[in-house]
Amino acid sequence: MLKRRDFLYTLGGALAPAPAYCSTPRKPNFLVILADDMGFSDAGCYGGEIDTPNIDALARGGLRFTQGYSTARCGPSRSCLLTGYYAQQTAADIMTRGNIPAWTRFLPQLLKPYGYRSYHSGKWHIRFRPLAGAGFDRSYTLLDLNRYFTPTAHLLDEARLPPVKPNDGYYATTAIADWAVKFLREHAAQHAGKPFYLYLAFSAPHFPLHALKEDIERYRDRFAEGWDAVRERRHSRLRQMGIVNCGLAPLEPDVWPSWNLSEAELRARVGPGEVARAVPWSSLTKEQKQFQRTKMAIHAAMITRMDWEIGRVIEQLKAMDAWRDTVIFFLSDNGASAELIIRADGHDPEAEPGSARSHLCLGPGWSSASNTPFRLHKSWVHEGGIASPWIVHWPAGIQDAGALRHDCCHFIDVPVTLLELAGGDPLRAPAEGAPPFSGISIAPAFGRDRVLKRECLYFNHNNNRALRVGDWKLVAAGADGPWELYNLARDRAEQDNLISKFPDRAEQLAARWKQLDDDFARRREASPPVSPALLMRP
Numbered sequence: 001m002l003k004r005r006d007f008l009y010t011l012g013g014a015l016a017p018a019p020a021y022c023s024t025p026r027k028p029n030f031l032v033i034l035a036d037d038m039g040f041s042d043a044g045c046y047g048g049e050i051d052t053p054n055i056d057a058l059a060r061g062g063l064r065f066t067q068g069y070s071t072a073r074c075g076p077s078r079s080c081l082l083t084g085y086y087a088q089q090t091a092a093d094i095m096t097r098g099n100i101p102a103w104t105r106f107l108p109q110l111l112k113p114y115g116y117r118s119y120h121s122g123k124w125h126i127r128f129r130p131l132a133g134a135g136f137d138r139s140y141t142l143l144d145l146n147r148y149f150t151p152t153a154h155l156l157d158e159a160r161l162p163p164v165k166p167n168d169g170y171y172a173t174t175a176i177a178d179w180a181v182k183f184l185r186e187h188a189a190q191h192a193g194k195p196f197y198l199y200l201a202f203s204a205p206h207f208p209l210h211a212l213k214e215d216i217e218r219y220r221d222r223f224a225e226g227w228d229a230v231r232e233r234r235h236s237r238l239r240q241m242g243i244v245n246c247g248l249a250p251l252e253p254d255v256w257p258s259w260n261l262s263e264a265e266l267r268a269r270v271g272p273g274e275v276a277r278a279v280p281w282s283s284l285t286k287e288q289k290q291f292q293r294t295k296m297a298i299h300a301a302m303i304t305r306m307d308w309e310i311g312r313v314i315e316q317l318k319a320m321d322a323w324r325d326t327v328i329f330f331l332s333d334n335g336a337s338a339e340l341i342i343r344a345d346g347h348d349p350e351a352e353p354g355s356a357r358s359h360l361c362l363g364p365g366w367s368s369a370s371n372t373p374f375r376l377h378k379s380w381v382h383e384g385g386i387a388s389p390w391i392v393h394w395p396a397g398i399q400d401a402g403a404l405r406h407d408c409c410h411f412i413d414v415p416v417t418l419l420e421l422a423g424g425d426p427l428r429a430p431a432e433g434a435p436p437f438s439g440i441s442i443a444p445a446f447g448r449d450r451v452l453k454r455e456c457l458y459f460n461h462n463n464n465r466a467l468r469v470g471d472w473k474l475v476a477a478g479a480d481g482p483w484e485l486y487n488l489a490r491d492r493a494e495q496d497n498l499i500s501k502f503p504d505r506a507e508q509l510a511a512r513w514k515q516l517d518d519d520f521a522r523r524r525e526a527s528p529p530v531s532p533a534l535l536m537r538p
């Protein structure tokens, strides 16, 4: 008799009837690794020059999806990744306003009937309490995201931990992995017969650019040639790898986040090396070049440290003999960020860049390079804001090691996929009063490329709007931004706006976007609200 995973592979995952074939399967474990503000092409296996040996090994042994999408921002991406609904349907994250329906369920709650224990370590950004509200069994919750070395607010199983003191040797990325490894060891010791789901939510490489000195040293000279050369090299590697077939989007010096500090403020508070716009590298002064390459070195150091910590978690999986049976996802919650702001303890221009007293951000020049070859940045829903590196690794269930998948997928698909692999029904709503999941199971794509069928993908963040149907994408920037229409089959760089050639198609897509947006809001607001007891205290 075929086991469930063999069945999925054999059929290329055609949607299966009730699984009579999995009477005694070993249920897979799940590890979802989320990076924060990491660009599409930062990792080596997506064309980048940053050292990511463990992420690259996952890609070699698994699948790389080329058209995986986030929502463009931290909170809503996490909401989708945990619920299987668009953020506008549940308002479950701290960035999406609205009534929170009582029917909202999280992946740990969906998996519990199938025998799973669930663990979370890292960033949260969800309005629900991690244990009482979302159903995790254990959670290390990092709330203070402004200090990698000395966070003042973090929780263990919803209880406050003491603030970290300077020189405690704490570094957030390492601490997040430490707790993950602890939870896995505890699972192996006390619950070895049960499958698990671990949600490993790093805060790196989100600003502030904070990294260990020895890690920054590694990249001292790597980015000396500047963002234009890096962009061209990444673009060419991505094309060679078959990950994209589009051109390279040009820099857009006239676009930056509206909440950024002004050029004058940046100059005053950060120094003459800061650059507020995505301008050509050749136009920078010597001082600016030096300062900017240092910032990219810190960004790279944060990613490499995260990769090494992922390696430690993988070692633990191997030590507990869970490696073959664990489905691992690697994702980033949005594209790299063009933000240039200063929070919390401020920025000390005398402090070593990357140290605790500095507060630097990557900014639009390098974020354009991190998002190569796409347009724009975090918070926009052009491809640069929403295209995520997307790796799925599962030795027991995926045999096409190292291959690419060009199917479109979205964070809403992740919980639905895992629910199906656990033995649940992805077509059944998770609670009374809930609409069907917006996500679909992408398990069919584990066996074969281009097999997923869906009507559309919807995007809406900060009035940045998009709808993708097949290869067509309608997209707009800002409430007053006009719709643009692209055919992504050849133009994922979003350079050739076809709206005047296909006005009827654009009108249809715009109408469908509006209908979805209205329906999501209406249903959300009409639903009975969740009990406040399940929510984090404001």
Ligand SMILES: [Ca+2]
Pocket: 036, 037, 073, 074, 206, 333, 334
């Ligand atoms: Ca983010």
